[in-house]
Amino acid sequence: MGEGVKSVHITNYYHPSSGGVKSNYDSLLQAADSYKRHVCLIVPGETDKVERVGKYGKIYFVKAKHAPFFDRRYRLITPFHYLQTGTPIREILLQEMPDMIEIYDNYALTLLAGIIRKGYFKALGRPMLVYFTGERFDTIFKSFVSDGKLAHWFCRRLMGNYNLAMFDYFIANSSFVAEELFESVLKKFNPNRSERFFNFCWRFFNSSPKDFEERVVICPRGVDTKHFSPSRKSKDFQTKMRKRFGIPENARILLSSTRISPEKNIELLPEVMKILSSDGEDYRLLVAGAGPKKEWLLEKSKQLPQGKIILLGHLDKETLADYYANVDVFIHPNPREPFGNVVLEAMASGVSIVVPNSGGILSYANRENAWLTEPTPQAFAETIKAVFSNEELRESKIAKSLEAASRNSKKKAIERLFETYDRIYCRFRLNFGKNASK
Secondary structure, three states: OOOOOEEEEEEOOOOOOOOHHHHHHHHHHHHHHHHOOEEEEEEEEOOOEEEEEOOOEEEEEEEOOEOOOOOOOOEOOOHHHOOOOOOHHHHHHHHHOOOEEEEEOOOOOHHHHHHHHOOOOHHHOOOEEEEEEOOOHHHHHHHHOOOOHHHHHHHHHHHHHHHHHHOOEEEEOOHHHHHHHHHHHOHHHOOOOOHHHHHHHHHHOOOOOOOOHHHEEEOOOOEOOOOOOHHHOOHHHHHHHHHHHOOOOOOEEEEEEOOOOHHHOOOHHHHHHHHHHOOOOOEEEEEEOOOOOHHHHHHHHHOOOOOOEEEEEOOOHHHHHHHHHHOOEEEOOOOOOOOOHHHHHHHHOOOEEEEEOOOHHHHOOOOOOOEEEOOOHHHHHHHHHHHOOOHHHHHHHHHHHHHHHHHOEHHHHHHHHHHHHHHHHHHHHHHHOOOOOO
């Protein structure tokens, strides 16, 4: 992709405090000038407005209402923003005339790709349609709706028969997330589905599941190793932190930075602290973040001895980086984390890491650079205590975690992503032509 090629990225997950999604798209926009690539982002906002990010980057905020469920901090672009001629998304796309449209959404935005594939937006031509996924739909559905067999069937059929049938290429941020794509489409994972109906769905969208595995690419995200760094370790910050929250000098400080939401397995945190509170050592947990279970976590913290769990709220990037570098241990409770930007940020900050032994975190975390454990309260508590039992092992793991963060730097991740766009766009043009349907 060169200077004349435009990419438009559309998501409902971009929010001032949305963590990894905002961070990753901001990085992409900021890199646009360096790579001389036209990168445009379309996200929901309070009002319609446009923000420039250098010469090549641009953000369109489309006026949208708050989401009616899950997390009401987020706004929601719906099909009504793009179904008919003259709607906001259509007007933006006609103004930009992108060569590639990437959609990061499992719900309200995927139909846009289907409309384009069906030829109901001919004025736009035929851009390459990319499905980016940074989470597993089945995890979200399990956390917010249901975890039964019918729910599992629904997730597989929605993804396999509908969402994925509308796109040309697929990008996942980890092997763990990509597994859901394969499990939704490939026949070997769906022995009892109706192949006739499955094939009908793909034909309806002028598509085919042929060579599906070859059209799935894994592109891990990256961390800003200049911003998140051990150089931020400061005796002065540690003193002020302890004084502000009434933390004794001998107390061991833990930190968790995450969206306080059901899919993040937040329920584990108070249970872990309950066990640690019965230990002879003094452990304190700082929780950075916001979300729909904030009040629940606050009530749970009141059931523990005072000051054991301290909610910091949403922290800006600068403040969060200081906390990472000045606590004793970073813990992350989610065993089904899609990728885990916050874990990578903590590793880059030179702090000991305790995480579940599953999920997308294993893209970069292993037993050499982190403490991996079963996602149970007792296992987590025992592992946290083990961090402090061996100074030599702790220093070794921190050194290797810094190396892992360096291998997954933001610069390398952006290079990898742009190279991926180049490769699949060339293949798209070769196989389908600029204005062809598959």
